[in-house]
Amino acid sequence: MAEPGNMASVIQPVEIAGRFRxxxxxxxTLLAGPCVIESESIMRQIAGHLKEVSARLGVNLIFKASFDKANRTSLESYRGPGPAEGLAxxxxxxxxxxLPLISDVHESGQAAAAAAVLDVLQIPAFLCRQTDLLxxxxxxGKPVNVKKGQFAAxxxxxxxxxxxxxxGTGGVLLTERGSSFGYNNLVVDMRSLPLLRQLGSPVIFDATHSVxxxxxxxxxxxxxxxxxxxxxxxxxxxGIDGLFMEVHPDPxxxxxxxxxxxxxxxxxELLRQVLAIHQLSAAV
Structure with missing residues (x-):
């Protein structure tokens, strides 16, 4: 399919738990946290630090951690505590x-239980075309953050x-996280960001999965x-509306x-740099 010539350009802001848009x-907005739930102590350490940093810099924060990473490479890889324990x-x-919360849902049957806890439901990139899940x-009724598939334009x-x-009426966020570029590699085409914004949704950039x-x-x-x-x-x-990052005390x-x-x-320090550029970009 060729690049469409005319798409809606009015972006519909998404409200997060009645706190901010x-x-x-x-x-x-910073969407950040560990890739997967490892322990309560690590989550507390990360959440506390991120909240302090966000407050100092005037950034809105959504805490992210996956309760189940169903798309790990190996059967032996750690997936997390699972839906029941993880959501608790x-x-x-x-x-x-x-803090408002975001996490991945991999199956349509997880959506209702996840929505009872989460403020934003996230669709993994590999599943961005799964109609029943979306x-x-x-x-x-919750906002949905759809990650653009590595295979998708x-x-x-x-x-x-x-x-x-x-x-639903909760709103849509679109996240860029890189595109497949040969074997075992991703590349970010920065043209993707304005093209995604033309779809009328706020755009998030996933800085860590993109590498x-x-x-x-x-x-x-x-x-x-x-x-x-x-x-x-x-x-x-x-030009972005949010920055997604997976962070850890000791990667x-x-x-x-x-x-x-x-x-x-x-x-x-990284967020300060991004904010300085973001403010200049927003003023243009």
Whole structure:
């Protein structure tokens, strides 16, 4: 399919739990946390630090952690505590730190239980075309963050967006996370960001998954963490409404996506750089 010539360009802001909105003219939103729930203590450490940083910088924060990573490379890879225990742990973090929450749903049957805890339901990139999953997530009435598939062109997300909008009123976020580029590699085409915005939804840039090397370590994915700042700054210059990052106190010890996770103690400095560029871009 060729790039469409005329698409809607009015972006519909998305309200998050009655707290704030994501979209043009709004403060940048940070969606961040560990790739997967590892322990309550690690989640508390990350959530507490991110809340302090966000408050200092005037950034809205949505805490992210997956209760089940169903798309791990190996059967032996750690997936998380599962829906029941994981959602309970997320609910506790949300209450303790007074934060909105986002996590992945992999099956339509998970949507209702997830929506009882989460403020935003996230559709993994590999599943962005799964109609039943998109519809079930939208029918909860919660906002849905759809990650663009590594196999998809920006305009391929128009049908996915339409599925969500037809089934619910919570709103749609679209997240860019890189496109397949040969074997075990991703590349970010920055043209994707304005093209996704033309679909009428706020756009998030996933700075950490975009440097992932899928399956690049044989039985697990690799990553090129050093390029996270480069891509995050570039995306801010092009124009985004939110920044997605997986962070960890010690990425070398992370149970999932360690090679592409960003160190927790370096989040504030990177966010300051992104914010400075974002403010200049928004003024243009």
């Amino acid at each position: 994501i979209g043009p003219g709004q403060p940048l 742990m997320l609910a506790a973090i949300g209450r303790e730190f007074d 519809v079930a997530a939208a029918q909860t 920006p305009w391929d997300m128009a049908p996915a967006t339409a599925k969500v909008r037809s089934a 992932q090397l899928p399956g690049g370590a044989g039985d697990r994915s690799g990553g090129q963490r050093r390029f996270v700042p480069t891509l995050a700054r570039a995306a801010a210059a092009v 070398r010890q992370a149970l999932c996506d360690g090679p592409n996770s960003w160190p927790l103690d370096q989040v504030e």
